Structures are given as structure tokens and as C-alpha cells.
Amino acid sequence: MYNLNDETKKWVDEIWEKLDTKLSRTAVSSYDKIPYTTIDGVHDNAAEIIYRWTNGFWPGLMWLMYVGTKNEVYKKTAEHAEEMLDAALAMPDKLSHDVGFMWHISSGINHRLFGGEKSKARTTLAATHLASRFNIRGNYIRVWNGDRVGQVIIDCMMNLPLLYRESELIGDKRFYYIAEAHADKTIQTHIRPDGSVRHIVDLDPATGEIKEVLGGQGYSADSAWSRGQAWAVYGYVLSYIHTGKQEYLDVAKRVANYFIANVCDTGYIPRVDFKSPCTEPDTTAGAAAACGLLEISKCVPDDEKPMYFNAAIRMLKALEEKYCDWSDTEDSILQYGVERYFPDERRKGLPIIYGDYYFAEAIYKLKGFDMLFW
Numbered sequence: 001m002y003n004l005n006d007e008t009k010k011w012v013d014e015i016w017e018k019l020d021t022k023l024s025r026t027a028v029s030s031y032d033k034i035p036y037t038t039i040d041g042v043h044d045n046a047a048e049i050i051y052r053w054t055n056g057f058w059p060g061l062m063w064l065m066y067v068g069t070k071n072e073v074y075k076k077t078a079e080h081a082e083e084m085l086d087a088a089l090a091m092p093d094k095l096s097h098d099v100g101f102m103w104h105i106s107s108g109i110n111h112r113l114f115g116g117e118k119s120k121a122r123t124t125l126a127a128t129h130l131a132s133r134f135n136i137r138g139n140y141i142r143v144w145n146g147d148r149v150g151q152v153i154i155d156c157m158m159n160l161p162l163l164y165r166e167s168e169l170i171g172d173k174r175f176y177y178i179a180e181a182h183a184d185k186t187i188q189t190h191i192r193p194d195g196s197v198r199h200i201v202d203l204d205p206a207t208g209e210i211k212e213v214l215g216g217q218g219y220s221a222d223s224a225w226s227r228g229q230a231w232a233v234y235g236y237v238l239s240y241i242h243t244g245k246q247e248y249l250d251v252a253k254r255v256a257n258y259f260i261a262n263v264c265d266t267g268y269i270p271r272v273d274f275k276s277p278c279t280e281p282d283t284t285a286g287a288a289a290a291c292g293l294l295e296i297s298k299c300v301p302d303d304e305k306p307m308y309f310n311a312a313i314r315m316l317k318a319l320e321e322k323y324c325d326w327s328d329t330e331d332s333i334l335q336y337g338v339e340r341y342f343p344d345e346r347r348k349g350l351p352i353i354y355g356d357y358y359f360a361e362a363i364y365k366l367k368g369f370d371m372l373f374w
């Protein structure tokens with residue numbers, strides 16, 4: 001439970017009400033879709049490409065709201081999306097390491113809440129797929145398919161909770177050990193001494209040695225793509241929560257400190273890349289990082305808590321004030337997410353489902369709902 005002052009508590013209550021008003025409407029109007037973004041204010045339907053890595057966020061968002069409200073509308077929509085995702089489970093060659101984003105917060109939450117056998121099987125299949133991507137010589141989980149055998153991306157840290165929880169469920173730590181080996185490896189390959197983070201690193205599959213650092217969704221191979229920083233902040237504190245390994249919390253703090261230092265002169269809104277000439281924001285990075293900062297604030301000693309907690313609150317308030325759309329003519333909430341460093345001007349600054357998901361998850365945490373979704 002977080003210790004909120006009166007003003008922040010009032011703000012959190014108001015935002016939660018607004019989330020519920022908008023999402024209880026879209027849970028019905030978008031029941032047959034899995035939204036990714038909106039077109040002219042209306043949710044699109046990413047279920048048309050069912051194996052997209054982002055397709056777990058909509059059911060995850062519905063489960064957050066169900067846990068917080070017990071409104072059956074959310075449960076129905078979450079379960080329907082989970083069923084739609086079965087078509088993706090049947091296409092293993094189309095799936096990547098992102099099965100955590102897809103099933104951990106969809107079938108995984110359903111199973112934790114209601115214990116259904118089908119949800120359990122889906123989650124186990126997803127965890128098994130993720131574990132099967134582990135390279136035992138290189139000690140890493142490969143990201144994509146085809147000839148990119150040695151590529152590892154920082155985003156994978158967010159998929160590891162699927163493995164930790166699967167091990168808990170089956171009473172066998174073999175999945176946990178894979179997650180731990182990958183988290184250990186990524187500290188060596190992706191985390192720089194200054195707390196900034198690489199996006200893609202190509203490893204030698206026979207030895208795990210670094211072959212090349214590649215540019216990814218950020219500005220360059222040497223830059224600091226802000227959503228990648230957010231994945232590291234949240235991913236490493238989650239690995240700490242699941243394992244108790246102090247090194248993971250220390251890494252989460254190092255990357256968080258870098259993140260905070262880079263938002264305090266931009267009104268607590270992250271730029272799309274902290275080491276780039278671009279000053280455009282990426283709101284999704286702020287929402288995901290805020291979730292990680294809130295968790296860090298619970299794990300550190302009392303004298304360290306305010307820095308992480310206050311940074312999260314400042315970021316969430318800034319995102320809400322500048323970028324949240326609460327109108328009923330727009331289905332999405334958080335505007336101005338950025339998929340990647342502007343290869344295409346038309347895709348610059350759009351609402352993206354994971355922005356809505358992490359923003360809602362942060363508010364859910366601040367409301368005091370303590371079921372950790374990851």
C-alpha cells in the first residue's frame with residue numbers, strides 16, 4: 001500500500017473513475033476486437049494479425065479493471081480476447097519471445113484469478129515456447145525467428161515473469177533458472193555503466209560473446225531508447241521481486257536513476273530517446289517506467305523511497321495532464337506513444353494499447369490493488 005498525501009489520493013481516485021468510465025464503455029464497444037491503436041477515435045482491430053506481440057495488453061487492461069471493480073463486463077471481454085488469441089498459439093513459427101506480453105497478462109491472470117484448466121494450458125504452452133528459445137551455450141533467450149539466432153533485446157526482461165510464475169505453478173524451478181540465466185546475461189550485454197541500456201545485441205550463439213551492438217527502435221546503437229530503458233527498469237525490479245537477488249534491484253535502480261535524471265528537465269515526460277537530437281516525447285515509456293518506479297519504491301529502504309515514488313507520481317500527473325484523452329469520442333486514453341524512432345512521420349505520436357495498459361496499471365497500483373500482474 002502506498003502512502004499518498006490527500007491531494008494525490010484525490011487525483012488517483014478521480015483518474016481511476018475516469019478509467020472506469022471510458023473502459024467500461026470500450027469493453028463493450030470493442031468486445032470483438034483486440035485494439036492496438038485508434039483510427040478517427042475508434043479502436044482498430046489487431047486481431048486481424050493475431051500473433052502481434054501487443055495482443056495481450058487489451059485483455060490485460062480488462063483484467064486490471066476487473067480486479068479493481070469486479071464489473072463482469074471486463075471479465076467477459078478479457079476472456080473473449082484470450083479465446084481469440086488461441087489462433088496465435090497455434091502458429092508457433094510466428095511467435096517470438098513476446099509470448100510473455102501476450103499470455104502472462106491474459107490467460108495467466110485468468111488462471112490466477114479463477115483457476116481454469118484452459119487458461120492454465122495456454123499459459124503453460126506460452127511459457128514452454130519461451131523456455132524453448134533459450135540457448136544453453138550462450139545463456140540467452142533469442143528474440144526473433146529465422147537467421148537472427150543470436151539477437152537479444154532488452155524488452156525480453158518483461159517476458160521473464162511468465163517463466164518465474166510457471167515454475168511456481170508446477171513446483172519445478174527449471175523455468176525460473178532459464179529466466180535467471182537470461183537476466184544475468186543481459187546485465188553483461190545490455191546495461192551500460194551509466195545506467196543507460198542497449199536495445200539489440202547480437203551474440204555468438206556458440207559462446208554468448210557479443211558480436212555486434214545493433215541499432216533498434218531508438219536513434220542508434222549507442223543511444224538510449226526510452227521505452228527500452230523503461231523495460232529494463234520494470235523488468236529488473238520484477239526479476240528482483242521473483243528471485244530476491246539484490247543485483248537485480250541494484251540494476252533496476254541504476255537504470256531508474258538514469259531515467260529520472262533524463263526526465264527532470266523535460267517536465268517528467270520522457271523523450272523518445274535520451275541520447276538523440278529528438279525532443280519528441282514517447283508517453284508509453286513514461287507509463288511503463290512509472291510502474292517500475294512504483295515497484296522499486298516498495299523494495300528500497302525508507303530513505304530511498306521518495307525519490308522513486310515521487311518521480312513516478314510526477315510522470316503520471318504530467319502524462320495525464322498533457323496526453324490523456326477522456327472524451328467519449330476517442331476510444332484510446334494515452335496519446336502520443338511512439339513505436340520507434342520516426343522512420344515514418346505518419347506513425348509519429350499515436351495512441352498505443354500498451355500506453356493505456358501501463359498507465360492504467362500504475363493507477364491500479366496507486367489505488368492499492370496489490371495483485372502484481374507480472
Ligand code: GLY
Nearest residue numbers: 155217227228339
Ligand atoms: N519491441 C517492443 C517495443 O516496441 O517496445
